Amino acid sequence: MSGSLPTEDPLIRMYRELKRALAKDQSQVKWAMVIDQAKCIGCHACAVACASENRLGPGVIYRPVIEQETGTYPNVGRRFLPRPCMQCENPPCVSVCPVTATWKNAQGVTVIDYNRCIGCRYCLAACPYGARCSDFGGFYTTRTAEEPGLVQGRYAARAYEKQNAPEYGQPWGERGKGSPVGNARKCHFCLHRLEVGQLPSCVTSCVGRATYFGDRTDPAALVSGLIGSARAYTLKPELGTRPAVFYLG
Numbered sequence: 001m002s003g004s005l006p007t008e009d010p011l012i013r014m015y016r017e018l019k020r021a022l023a024k025d026q027s028q029v030k031w032a033m034v035i036d037q038a039k040c041i042g043c044h045a046c047a048v049a050c051a052s053e054n055r056l057g058p059g060v061i062y063r064p065v066i067e068q069e070t071g072t073y074p075n076v077g078r079r080f081l082p083r084p085c086m087q088c089e090n091p092p093c094v095s096v097c098p099v100t101a102t103w104k105n106a107q108g109v110t111v112i113d114y115n116r117c118i119g120c121r122y123c124l125a126a127c128p129y130g131a132r133c134s135d136f137g138g139f140y141t142t143r144t145a146e147e148p149g150l151v152q153g154r155y156a157a158r159a160y161e162k163q164n165a166p167e168y169g170q171p172w173g174e175r176g177k178g179s180p181v182g183n184a185r186k187c188h189f190c191l192h193r194l195e196v197g198q199l200p201s202c203v204t205s206c207v208g209r210a211t212y213f214g215d216r217t218d219p220a221a222l223v224s225g226l227i228g229s230a231r232a233y234t235l236k237p238e239l240g241t242r243p244a245v246f247y248l249g
């Protein structure tokens with residue numbers, strides 16, 4: 001048998017690198033994500049973990065997993081493209097906001113101030129990746145209570161859905177009453193987790209270990225090596241948005 005098994009789970013390495021990055025001057029850190037399409041098995045675990053982490057309601061998704069067909073019949077295949085916000089270095093979504101409710105933070109993450117956002121959706125139209133969505137305040141449990149036979153557990157389910165979203169380290173009002181309902185929403189690399197030394201939810205839940213995360217200014221970081229590989233590419237490079245999310249094709 002050729003080759004050897006990896007001696008360390010990449011999550012352990014990324015946690016070590018995260019600790020190193022958090023010890024730095026934070027203005028010197030630039031977060032980046034790398035997604036290996038050869039390892040993604042299309043299980044959607046990352047999408048579900050993200051929705052659970054951020055208490056996303058119906059119609060709000062930060063990280064869909066898009067299925068792609070490749071090749072020409074009969075030599076066809078299927079691959080998967082998890083698509084979070086690209087955290088563009090040059091984000092078209094920012095300049096269109098009429099109330100400066102969205103901007104890039106020091107670590108390169110495009111954030112939204114829900115208190116300022118008026119829900120005009122200009123940014124949704126401006127994003128070339130479809131990475132933003134509107135939160136209309138729906139609940140997955142809507143109408144469950146009226147269905148005979150589906151009554152059991154409805155209170156627990158609705159209580160879960162009404163929990164505060166932990167985003168941006170602030171307790172938002174009970175879901176359904178004010179922000180972030182009515183606002184634009186998007187992936188933010190789980191900033192609230194990074195601030196307490198945890199990797200983004202999609203990274204830790206990835207069954208195929210296909211998602212990597214770290215500080216791209218650290219030359220020894222796993223992501224830095226992967227970004228420099230010949231397999232690395234970004235989506236729609238011709239637009240000049242300069243994503244901080246890279247794919248390995």
Ligand code: SF4
Nearest residue numbers: 097117118120121123
């Ligand atoms: S939806 Fe909110 S963040 Fe987007 S452009 Fe309008 S005010 Fe700005």
Ligand code: SF4
Nearest residue numbers: 085086088091093127
């Ligand atoms: S992917 Fe879209 S929402 Fe994210 S920073 Fe780029 S333009 Fe903005």
